[in-house]
Amino acid sequence: MNGPGERPRAVVLGCGKIGMDLAERIGYSGLLECALIVGRDRTSPGLGRAQELGLPTMAGGIAAFVDAAEHFDVVFDASNAAAHTAHWQALAATGTVLVDLTPSGTGTRVVPAVNGDAAVQSSRHFNMISCGVQSAIPVLHAIAVTCTPSYVEIVATGAFASTGRATRLNIDEYVATTQDAVRELAGVPEAPVKALVNLSPAQPEPPFRVLATVLADDARPEPVQAAVRAAAARVRAYAPGYTLTSCTVTDGRVDVALEITAHGSHIPPGRETSTSSTPPPCGSPSGPSLPSPGKERPRGAADRRPRNPARPDPSRRSPRGAPPARRRPAARLRQRRQRRGRARRRGRTR
Known part of the structure; x- marks a missing residue:
């Protein structure tokens, strides 16, 4: 048991990008003490980084952690979905609270803004x-x-640089667990649900974005937009980087665009966004909006792709003022080379 004024002691299983980002957040939260970071390989970069930060570390994975027989109040599993079941079996008898950050699908599913209060009263495996x-x-x-x-339908797009090896290995589990959770927690048990995920290699790294599409014949703009704004405000109370960028309701189709900006140092933050001010109301003229179905968004100067410096600029002329020579299409050049080759084989020159 913790003494008066002592913070609950937390352990992070896994020292990848998510594990290290979580350890940093625990440190400055003021609510928990990051008492240990557990990895499998002593030479892993994550454990090395944790040691540089002055955090206690342990190699050997869950087996070494259980053998140590030291009491901790909460364990965060930031390893991978395949390993989580074994982690829970090893920790179930210890009485500690286990929070699963992998898409394993085991434990009580929790979304704080939806069922957080009820879930914490009924389980210690989340x-x-x-x-x-x-x-x-x-x-x-x-x-x-x-x-x-x-x-x-949910389409999630994240920066490739923010995903570690375990995240990329868990894509199948991510999709299946996401679809199941939407049916259970969003209140749509009978509706078809599709989840898609994209990893963007763009530079600079984009923020995490989610586009949710709902088809409902009885959807009306005013009540839907009011409910979405209220839900976004509840999430922003504990995740200030959560921003509602658009909400449109047209002919029984609801499109909601969300953008989440990270503030840790181990996951790319993406584009800087102001989280201290409330975003424009969805559907308002001053707020951004998604293009209507079937209409292409106009491309502005900021959206134009920069010219490839390896290709000549057609707007520039030669020193004599003459226009640049016209580039031959690749197909015509290929045909010309083929004709020359046939001529040489027949002993003729052109």
Whole structure:
């Protein structure tokens, strides 16, 4: 037991990008003490980085951690979905609280803005599902309260640089667990649900974005947008980087665009966004909006792709003022080389 004024002691299993980012957040939260970071390989970069930060570390994985027989109040599993079941079996008898940050699908599924209060009273094994679920389900649940969805789709796009090896190995589990959680927690058990994930290699790294689409014949703009704004405000109370960028309701289709900006040092933050001010109301003229279905968004100067410096600029002329020579299409050049080759083989010259 912790003494008066002592913070609960936390352990992070896994020293990849998510594990190290979590350890940093625990340190400055003031609510928990990051008492240990556990990895499998002593030479891993994550454990080395943790030692540089002055954090206690342990190699050998879950086996070494259990053998140490030291009491901790909460364990965060930031390893991978395949290993989590064994982690829970090893820790179940210890009485510690286990928070699963992998898409393993085991444990009590928790989305704080939807079922957080009820979940913490009934379990000590929690599953945070996936980043897409934590972003989308609060607004999907709010939409389902105001109408009857007949189809739900989530498209999550994140920076490739923010994903480690375990995250990329867990893509299948990510999709399956996300779809199951949407049916359970968003209140759409009968509606078809599709989840997609994209990893963008763009530079600079983009923020995490989620586009949620709901089809509902009885969706009405005013109640849907009011419910979505209220849900976004609840999430921002504990995740200040959560921003609602657009919410449109047109002909029974609801499109909600979300952007989540990280503030740790181990995951790329993406584009800087102001989290201290409230974003423009969704659907308002001053706020951004998604293009209507079937209409292409106009491309501005900021959207134009920069010219390839390896290719000549057609707007520049030669020193004599003459226009640059016209480039021959690749197909014509290929045909010309083929004709010359046939001529040489026949002993003729052109």
